Amino acid sequence: MLYKPIPKRGRTGTLVVRVSPSDRLKALVRFGPVTFQAALGRGGVTAFKREGDGGTPQAAMAVLSGFRRGGMLTPDRCGLSLQRAGSSDGWCDAPGHAAYNRHVRLPFAVSHETLVRDDVLYDFGFVLDWNIRSRRRGMGSAIFLHVAKPGFPPTQGCIALKRGDMLRLMPLLRRGTIVRVA
Template sequence: MDPLQGLVRIGPLLFRAALGRGGLTSRKREGDGATPFARMPVLAGFRRAGMPDRDNAGLRLSRVGSRDGWCDAPTHPSYNRAVRLPFRASHETLLRDDVLYDFGFVLDWNLRSRRRGLGSAIFLHVAKPGHPPTEGCIALSRRDMLVAMPLLRRGTVVQVM
């Protein structure tokens, strides 16, 4: 199997997933492009604002628009937190031109016990066709995401196998 793809367990189900361009790691660092080898509980979810699709998620998904971002600057006080744009420090924009963040789930990687530089923004999101590598997130096909979403509640563990 491709080392940049893997199997992900969500509840009783297994899904094929795209992993980070840096592969799997037990020593995650900001910017390494790797997916942490960890059991990561779901903390929250989001979806693109204005989409007509029903999401059937197990938790309420916040709607993201053009002012929503996520800070990935390790020296900033908002590191690994949602931020409002415009934002001066390094960040990721949550409203994308592609489908990757049509649905996304914030996984507890370096969030509840946050430490600077240990990696930020590990999301479960929609994969590009063919499952090419992510920047460190876990990505499922849109079809698999829609199947998994009813299982995704606060605390549901997402585990790379």
């Protein structure tokens, strides 16, 4: 496939995520004139997101922040400062806990996700505003835009792009960029 640069005028645009017509667990992500493949949650896209359902929320979610695995260099011209995630970084997914859907320090006594993994998923990630600013218990947590595993297997509810596609998008992502799952 020929490399198509993403035009600079799309810098504050919207990433539009549409379910693939051939597989409800995959998506086509469009940013300006460029389209990428992506993996969606194992529960497909849902308008009624609940904790643990594996669904990708049907919503317009702002990019709030970004993170990178410790030891990974932030690509030049990254549009958002990426926080370094180390072995003590996690994300609480226990609806009954006060830190639900928040970054936590490990070790952490209740259910959580570890942000440093043995696979590539969280080499680079962006926190999307799903159930964060207006948080409700049990409505889903840890919805990120992150790197996909080879072959695009389903996520736990996130949107996952091929590493090279993520690197192409990173200079254009800003705090407040909208990721619209249709």
